[in-house]
Amino acid sequence: MLLDDFLRGRRRDRLSHDDLEILEASVSHVKDLNARSTLISKGEPVQFSTYLIDGFMCRYMDDRDGERQLVAVHVAGDFVDLHGYPLERLDHDIATLTACRVALVPRDRINWIMEERSILAKQLWFSTLLDAAMHREWIFRLGRLDAVSRVGHFFCEMEAKLRAVGRSDGQMFTLPMTQPDLGEACGMTSVHMNRMLRELKERRLMSFAAGKVIMHDRAALAKLSEFDPSYLFIESAA
Amino acid sequence: MLLDDFLRGRRRDRLSHDDLEILEASVSHVKDLNARSTLISKGEPVQFSTYLIDGFMCRYMDDRDGERQLVAVHVAGDFVDLHGYPLERLDHDIATLTACRVALVPRDRINWIMEERSILAKQLWFSTLLDAAMHREWIFRLGRLDAVSRVGHFFCEMEAKLRAVGRSDGQMFTLPMTQPDLGEACGMTSVHMNRMLRELKERRLMSFAAGKVIMHDRAALAKLSEFDPSYLFIESAA
DNA sequence: CGATAATTTGATGTGGCTCAACCTACGTGG
DNA sequence: CCACGTAGGTTGAGCCACATCAAATTATCG
Structure with a gap:
């Protein structure tokens, strides 16, 4: 139940019922975290x-000025x-x-899975x-696309990731990020992010407000942005 | 012998003599490839x-114009x-x-390693x-650093990667790339790469010519570039 | 309801791109 | 051995995408 969304839409069906139960049983506890809180810091043993x-x-x-x-x-x-499991620190x-x-999931449970359940x-x-x-x-996006395309x-x-786990209907979805957050993801200032969002809206491709996204023309947006979802390995979108 | 450099300087010592022999024996054949040739194309089954x-x-x-x-x-x-082993296609x-x-190394040998040699x-x-x-x-580099720092x-x-496998003495090393190649790595045009290399030379930080690199002041270059090698997980540089 | 962060817009500066020319090195075929 | 083609390297002029700075407005939240 807890892990119902794990690899959903990707290759979940390759996992046997047994493996899914093992994974579920590997959870030692469930925690609720506050918004905007740090889970793990760089260098900490995981x-x-x-x-x-x-x-x-x-x-x-962070860069040296603390910019994310x-x-x-x-x-x-x-x-x-x-990643922290093989790397041991992040x-x-x-x-x-x-x-x-x-x-x-404690690391010794994953060790056990490595030893005993190679498919999982x-x-x-x-x-x-x-x-x-x-x-x-993301490297490609930052290295080769201009600002509008990066945002798109x-x-x-x-959208594709959220659709795979049933959080988008292909048109509308919730993405609770601020414009500064989006800027930090796309390698631009929040001021420029604001202008790019306006441009995408004016071109009737998509709109973003208060964490709600509406894709007005997903195909055209994907084309503008050189977006090809094959790298996400989502079964229906292959 | 073939795989003497595998994880050299990182965590090679965690592999037993047996595991190293198994890995060596997993090689089905050795091939020589020409310079500037394609090994695997996107989407091909691996x-x-x-x-x-x-x-x-x-x-x-590649982007839509064929720019790399x-x-x-x-x-x-x-x-x-x-990566192609779990992903199955690239x-x-x-x-x-x-x-x-x-x-x-054929994929069924790696399957066998997964099943029988969990540490390897x-x-x-x-x-x-x-x-x-x-x-x-690389995301950080492209998203947060200016051109000079990206190059540095x-x-x-x-340099750090090559030093780990004995191909750099900490000052000089061979890096057989052209300025267009370097531009494609650092998200800039070859023209601008040329100017940035000139600047780094004039500032007596490093020089690059005909695939030979000299690090005149590695510490200063690292500082300018916000380079912290911890992400490379090299033992001596931790 | 006051403080703080996010959003929006405008004015101005600049880092890196574009376009263009020329030079050098090198491989290939005549 | 030279002529030629091709790719890399170098430099300059001009421009534009995006950053910076600034300020006003609008959520958001303790």
Whole structure:
């Protein structure tokens, strides 16, 4: 029940009923986190891996002036810091955007899964490499797209991810981020983010207000943004 | 012998002699590749994983005009496309920069390692997450640093990686890339890359010519570029 | 209801792109 | 061995996308 959204829409069906029960039973406890709170700081030894049951979290790095660069935004169904299991410590910080409910899995349970349940282990590995694929797309976005396209691309990605776990109907969804947050994700100032959102609205592609997104023309937005969802490995969108 | 550089300087000592022999024995064949040739194209099913014995390779994505964004540069000791094992197909292209010697490991050997050698499997997982950590740093670089710092940061990263596998003495090393290549890695035009290299030379921080790098003041360059090597998980540089 | 953060808009500055020219090095074929 | 084509490297002029700075307005929340 807790982990119903894990790999939903991706390769969940490759997991046997037994494996799903093992994963569910690996949760040692469930915690509620406040909005805008730090979960793990860079360098800390990681004793638990965190699965996000509901809410929105982000991973980020600070520059020397304390300005953030988001490197990932996580939604329900994501194993947020499974990276910390092989790495043992993280190279970045993890924080909540909204209030969140998370499930914690102690590292010795994952060790046991590695030893005894190789198919499940491979799916856990797979889920961390989805993050890596998204990281690559973020590099592409920042390196090759202009500001309007970066914003469009980011929203296309979030829409596709949320749709995979039933949080978007393909047109409307909730994304509780502020314009400064969005700027930190897309590599621009909040002022410029504001202008880009206005432009996207004026071009009748999408609108964003108070954390609610409406995709007026998803196909046109994807085209503008050079968004091709194949890197998300979502079954229906392959 | 073939895989002597695998995880060298990182956590190689966690692998038993047996595990190293198993890994070595998993190589089905060794191949020599020409410079500037494509190894794997986006979307192709991945039947082998490629370990880079010697040479330089890169991973990249094209935009709609065919302009490249590099997302990684690989050196000796890297398991270049182990990502393809859990993912089954890649979301990007892989190509050589120089002539390369590679070792191929069929996917069923890795399946066997997953089933029978969980410690080795965890190290393989770890090595793919090193790539993810580097991806995050590239996001940070592109999102938060100006052009001079992006270039400096890139060279600091390459120096640290090459030093870990004995290809840099901390001051001089070979990096057989062109200025257009470097531009594609750092998100700028080759024209601007040229000017940034000139600036770094004039500031007596580093110089680059004909694929030879000299770090005149590595510490100052790292400071300018906000380079902190902890994300590379290199033992001596922790 | 006061404090704080987010949103919005305008004015101005600039970092990096574009376009263009020319130079050098190198590989290839005549 | 030279002629030629091609790719990389270098430099300059001009421009534009985005940052910066500033200020007013509107949520949000203790």
